[in-house]
Amino acid sequence: MEPLTIAGRTFRSRLMVGTGKYNTFIDMRDALDASGTEIVTVAVRRVNLDEREESLLSYIDLDKYFLLPNTAGCHTAEQAVRTARLARAAGLSNWVKLEVIPDDGTLLPDPVATVEAAQQLVKEGFVVLPYTTDDHTVAKRLLDVGCATIMPFGSAIGTGQGLPNPERLKRIIELVNGRVPVVIDAGIGAPSDVSLAMELGADAVLVNTAIAKANDPVEMAKAMSLGVEAGRLAYLSGRIPRNEVASPSSPQSGLITN
């Protein structure tokens, strides 16, 4: 596969993988390895002072993976900007996966606050990868403020419902038109979803729950990686149009008749 470039940085894999919800850090480490991913997302949280917790980073080889901190859990633009600044202060990079999600249980992004936070963060020199809805006007606004990718959801986070509205994602992909990568983030359930996203022309996908909560996360990580590859190759190869009328695959002449 040809490499993926985001904000001037090149990656061989088009699969981004989240580090949440694994049963153990060992499972996570092995799944990341099997997925072939180079970009892994992490969250930013208070250190627990009551109980020593093992460090996630002991299981992530920073020479191999590029760490992408998110602002998950932030309900307002202000909180997201604060979290992004903290993540940057930890000294890994100035990249942030921006999420602004109201506290209403839907896990659906607040597009207005996301654009607001993105604008501020871009101004402060961040490379901003915003999680957003599948609304093309919101995507356009995020593009206008200088985001490094557009990351529309397939469906709501953790639902595994795949891509119920592929035509909306396609509209975003067409609108963005290669200016920045489009990454389908959230709602992925199976490699077929990942493949569909790539067939539509997405540049990459981000998967977390579907790998972490599979019965065998390592094998599922491999399957997702193959799904990305299959979908990307199919997109580049150009699929046939859908036809109303059937057409035979075998010649109509030279048939054996009585």
Next chain:
Amino acid sequence: MNITVNGKLLDVQHGITVQHLLHELELGDERIAVEYNKRILETQEYPSVLIEEGATVEVVRFVGGG
């Protein structure tokens, strides 16, 4: 003196620096970020910033997330 670290009231000695506090909390080796009274500190500031009575400190780390 009392300070608040990650929402928790802690009794620490006067004149303690941020670096010293992190050492006390056994966070010396981890990749963390520190906010002192709402201001995010650069790593090189840790040894020089003295913690004042009633200060609010936030210490964050990276955890699993999507």
